[in-house]
Amino acid sequence: MSLVEDLEQILDVVVRIDPSFQAVEPGIVEACIRDVRRDALAEKEGEFLLSAMRLLALPANGHTRLIPNDAISVLPLRFVTVGKSVFLTKSGAVPSNSPIRKLIAVNGIPVEQVEAVAQSYLAGTPQRKRVVGPILLSWPLALSHLGAASAGDTTSYLMQDAEGQADTMVVDNSNIVPASQLYPRNEHGQMDPVWDFKTLADIAVWPGIGLSVCLPSFLETDDNRLSRSIAKAAAQLRSYAAVPLLIDVRGNTGGDFLKTLPLIDAIAESSNKRRCAVLVDKFTFSAAIVFVAILKHRLGRNLILVGEEMGDGLKFFAEGGSVVLPSSGAVVRYSTALHDWASGSIDRTTPPEVAEQILKVGKLEIDRHWTASPQHVESPAETYQRILRELH
Structure with a gap:
């Protein structure tokens, strides 16, 4: 299989299936498609996934996105955003009893600067981007596209503990694990990636x-x-x-x-x-x-x-489903229906059972x-x- 097959699946979502793209200027969509096609033809899987993330993030709809978690490997570090700061909560690179620490910089670049560049790759609202964005901080290839490339074979993280003391953690870039071990597809924000709740209520x-x-x-x-x-x-x-x-x-x-x-x-x-x-x-x-x-x-x-x-x-596109891309193994989440709980509006895509419940909530x-x-x-x-x- 080739990445061109993955591209065809993505284009089906963007061009034919997902109504959230109708609000995006066509020229912007076409420019992003060219980037994805270029990387697909070159069989550069990591770059292809990043280009596809940027394409699928265009509608700013959190339900529509490319989820790379099952297709990539990352450094053994779980970062989670708490408030507006990023914390290292679990790591295979340091002792398990190490305290939770705040991330200050990656390879000498302030984390806020890295996050700012990452915005175009992430779907949804600013809050949603804080949910799905931390995986990029442990993915060396992504860091190289976010202006925080490693100078050699290691990645360095400047961390700060609860008392404000800073120290640098250096991780060998060959020390990688499947991303899904640390970043679940349905990110829940718990300190540990495995959240085993016993009851639903x-x-x-x-x-x-x-x-x-x-x-x-x-x-x-x-x-x-x-x-x-x-x-x-x-x-x-x-x-x-x-x-x-x-x-x-x-x-x-x-x-x-x-x-x-x-x-x-x-x-x-x-x-x-x-x-x-x-x-x-x-x-x-x-x-x-x-x-x-x-x-x-x-x-x-x-x-x-x-x-x-x-x-x-309160206004978003949802329903839809997921497609596993045959070559890379990444997942494309797509939407098919409007949910507008802000104005209480519906359109032809809103499922009847949802339309019956729609309310004008405002904010x-x-x-x-x-x-x-x-x-x-x-x-x-x-x-x-x-x-x-x-x-x-």
């Missing part, structure tokens, strides 16, 4: 304080695990109708928001009897944002948004800005109890 009662429900994912399973979890959570919430409620959708990259409607109904039924808050972050995406939007529409001022700006706006403003510090770890229980106390 984890409810905890904090005596004298309130109730919390953690919703890590809205992806349905073959055994209808999501539907069953939502039904159980809705029943439990109705049993505690008068205590403060905190809903945690941090790291929830979405799924099927229609399956969550029974839970929204249960929350709304008692919204005049208690104070409610929802905890969000940049890794709250897609159907999880829709969940928050509907909840805010139903509860109004009775719902407080805590955290940081979410990973997308989702964060009421209380808060971001957890990775260097001063607070357990979820501590976070929940602290926020619930503030609701009293």
Whole structure:
């Protein structure tokens, strides 16, 4: 197989399938296609993937993108953006007990400068780019295109610990691992790449304080695990109708928001009897944002948004699916349908079942800005109890 076959799959998405490209100036699309074609014909796989990332990022739609994770190898370093800073959270290049440290520079180039050049390769909003961008910081080939090329056979990282002390970590460029080991395709933002949640709706009662429900994912399973979890959570919430409620959708990259409607109904039924808050972050995406939007529409001022700006706006293209490129193994995520929860508009691409639920939400403003510090770890229980106390 050749990269030309991958190119054909990408062009099918760009030219024929994905409606988000209709808003992009045709000349810009054609210029990017020429770059992708050039690299495909030269069989330069890494450069081809980067060119394709830039092409698929043109609509600024977070659901439409090239995901290189399964096709590339990276240095054994997991970087995650917390707030607006990048932190090294897990590494095979340093002892496992090393503290989490902030990234200051790569090969002598300030990380902010590298991130600025990376913007054109990353899809979606600025927040979404902070979600998917850190993988580029451990990919030597990408660094060479972002103005932070290695001078020799190693890559150096200037790091800073919690006390402000800086030190340099040097990694041999031959010390690489499959990127998917450190960067999951559905990036959730946890310190460890493997996030093994036991339940899709984890409810905890904090005596004298309130109730919390953690919703890590809205992806349905073959055994209808999501539907069953939502039904159980809705029943439990109705049993505690008068205590403060905190809903945690941090790291929830979405799924099927229609399956969550029974839970929204249960929350709304008692919204005049208690104070409610929802905890969000940049890794709250897609159907999880829709969940928050509907909840805010139903509860109004009775719902407080805590955290940081979410990973997308209220208008985006979604649905669609994924294509595995036959030669490189990279994944193309494409969209087919408009979701506009800002104005409540629909068009011919909006699925009927979604159109029935569309609401004019306007904006989702964060009421209380808060971001957890990775260097001063607070357990979820501590976070929940602290926020619930503030609701009293």
